[in-house]
Amino acid sequence: MSKRNKLTARNFPSAQEEAHKPAPAGSAFEEPSAYRLAFSDTDFLLREELRPVRMQLELLKPELLQQEQGIKSTIVIFGSARVPDAETAARAVAAAGTDPVALKRAQMQQQMSRYYEEARRFATIVTQVSRERDNPIYVVTGGGPGIMEAGNRGAHEAGGKSIGLNIVLPHEQAPNRYITPELCFRFHYFALRKMHFLMRSVALACFPGGFGTLDELFETLTLVQTGKCRRRPILLFGRDFWSRLINFELLVETGMISPGDEQLFHFVETAEEAWALLESEYDMNPGHAGIE
Known part of the structure; x- marks a missing residue:
């Protein structure tokens, strides 16, 4: 060891070094649990x-790894795991044959598949445009199939990185193949997963979905409404879907939310419309150091 290195050498062994040390020779018994290093x-x-x-x-691992990757700003894409891509939807229609129930279900899935394509294009736009920034914006999804896959796929096809925040479920949700491997995380706790969705997000793009999507959307709206997190663009893709699903006017009319709370989000139909709205909110010019 050089004289220079002696000044910066560790004073104590690392936990990793200690953990990999073999058990002492000559032990008279199998190593019991009590003897193992706690960590x-x-x-x-x-x-x-x-x-x-x-x-x-579970809070620290994704946080530290994203810091190491230099990730500071994200756009979150929420949406159903059940929305297929256009090709898969077309095959399902063809396979339904003359069965009226199966055909109706497949045709509905084919209609919904347009949201897969919009999520894919939106992620591509985000990745292509923001990669020239000093502080790129990364797409983050729940890491599963459907709309989540579309978001990771769009970023992947644009040659960029994207994040997947998977969750352990009774019926295991496998990570989709478009997530950047070193940014594919797995959670046990829903609450911490949702916290990580918002910690770096500068916008939320919410596509049609079920209970999980609604949970994520309304938690975000609640945090913004109550001032627990800063206001950011919340984009709801598909006015017809969201207006039929949630009667926002009734919430205002009955005093369940305040007038103006319905302005916490914006309806959009296309990837281009969503990106234009973000450009009106933030300085997206290449080389810009950060989002204010």
Whole structure:
């Protein structure tokens, strides 16, 4: 070791070094759980009492890895896992044959597939335009199929990175193949996953979806409405879908939300319309250091 290196050498072994040390020779018994280092003892970390520690780890791991990748700004794409791409939808219609129930279901899926294509194009626009910025904007999705796949796919096809925040479910949700591998995360806690969706987001693009999408949308709206997080563009793709699903006028009329709360979001129909709205909100010029 050189004299220079001696000044900066560690004073203590790292946890990693300690964890990989072999057990002492000549031990008279199998290494019991009590003897294992606490941070390398999986059974201990999975104890019920260690939930607060696991929650902290689930907060820190994606945070630190994104910091290492230089990710500061994201656009979140929410939407149903059940919306197919156009080709898959067309095949389903053809396979339905003359069965009226199956045909009706397949035709509806074919109609909804336009949202897959819009999410894919929107992610492509975000990635292509923002990559020239000093602080690029990255697409982040829930990491699964459907609209989530479309978002990661659009970024991938534009030659950019994108993030997937997967969740462990009873029927396992496999990560889609378009997520950047080093940015593919897996969560146990829904709450921490939703927190990571918003920590770096400068906008939310919400496509048609079910309970999960509504949960994510309304948590975001609530945080903005109550001032718990800063206001940011919330884009609802498909006015007809959202207006039929949620009677926003009734909420205002009955006093359940305040007049003006319905302006916390914007209806858009196309990827280009959504991007134009973001350009009216932020300085998206190439080389700009950050989003104010």
